[in-house]
Amino acid sequence: MTITPVYAGLLGLLFLCLSGSVVVGRGSKNVSLGDGGDGGLNRRIRAHANFAEYVPLTLILFVFIEQAGADAYFVHGINIVFLIGRVMHAIALSSPTPQAFLRTGGAGLTLVVLGVASIRLLLFYI
DSSP, X not given: OOSHHHHHHXXXXXXXXXXXXXXXHHHHHTOSSSOTTOHHHHHXXXXXXXXXXXXXXXXXXXXXXXXXXXXXHHHHHHHHHHHXXXXXXXXXXXXXXXXXXXXXXXXXXXXXXXXXXXXXXXXXXX
């Protein structure tokens, strides 16, 4: 495996940025747990949590797909689209103002990639 680990590392750095955003937000609002009723902090927390909800399973699918011998272009393609979707979604949820295009676009890309990866993996083994 030589492709998915690179994207996992990039996603890990994005997760680190989202984590830092939550820490900074809580520090600036003097909130140790939760969002303290602050909408901006809530958006940062949700951006972080949403990332944690979708990325692990999707990366597992990518690992299995790459190990099954999928074409390198396909593996790069789904990883790139997923990374773009996750960046778009993170920016949208972390923004102080609504970013509907980035949010729906990022969520849409994430779900499409999750579906494509799931189906592709099943096609390898069924």
